[in-house]
Each structure stands twice: as structure tokens, then as C-alpha cells.
Amino acid sequence: MKSSTRMIKLGWVLTWLSALNMMGDSTGKLFFHPAQLLLEFHRLGEAESTMIPVGLLQFTVALVYLIPRTSILGSVLMTGFLGGAEAIQTRVNGSGAFLITLPLFLGLLAWAGIWLRDERLRNLLPLRTPLPSRSQSDITAPASPSSSPR
Secondary structure (H helix, E strand, O other): OOOOHHHHHHHHHHHHHHHHHHHHHHHHHHHHOOHHHHHHHHHOOOOHHHHHHHHHHHHHHHHHHHOHHHHHHHHHHHHHHHHHHHHHHHHOOOOOHHHHHHHHHHHHHHHHHHHHHOHHHHHHOOOOOOOOOOOOOOOOOOOOOOOOOO
């Protein structure tokens, strides 16, 4: 399927939305350390000492995802990062349905952005395969009833 300009623009919008989400979340871990974030880290069973390395990893993954040459690698890394977030939220009691499904939604958003703007990925992972074209020679006439011996 050929890329239209609308597909490419929508793909970039989705790409930026998912990357800005990762970058915004990482800046809280890197610079601010608000009390609510620290409480959430403790609720999830994570040590405060892991906050800065996780923030650096998250920011780096978002940057790799935004670079067009490395966007596929970035989406694979983002999927792994969000899978870990999904696993932690599922493990901990008290996470609501929103917190459990949010990483899944963000991963789908990231892949949808790349899928819309990268024709090679659409050829590799088509939503549906085109029907094979049938030429006249492929269509055979119905077989005539053969005479069977009595």
C-alpha cells in the first residue's frame, strides 16, 4: 500500500504523542521526584535508587524511537519497556483497569505511528493481504460428467 500524505502526517502525530508521553514521564523521574511519584514507586515495590536509571532508559528509548532510521528498534525497545510496566502493574494489587491497560494502549499507539508512516513495515505486517488476481487461464471450465462403466 502506497503512503499518502495524510497517513504519514497521522503517523508522525501518533509517533510524537507516544514519544512525548515517554519523555514527559521520564522528566518527572529525572528532575522533579514529586511525593506522589515516590509513593507510586514504593507502592509498586521499586527502590528510589532505580528512579534515575529508569528515567534515563525511558528518555533514551523515546529518542531512539523518534529518529527515523532507528524507529523500528525504538518501537521494539518501547514495547519491552511498556511490557515491563504492564508486568509490574499486573503484579501489584490495587492497580485499576486504567493503569493495567495504559501500557498496552501506549504500545499500540507507538506501533500504529510507525505503521502509518513506514511503507516497508506495512508490507511486512499488512492488516490484510490482497486477494490474488485471477486471470482467465486460472479459471477452468467445469468438468463434463464422464461416462462411467456400467
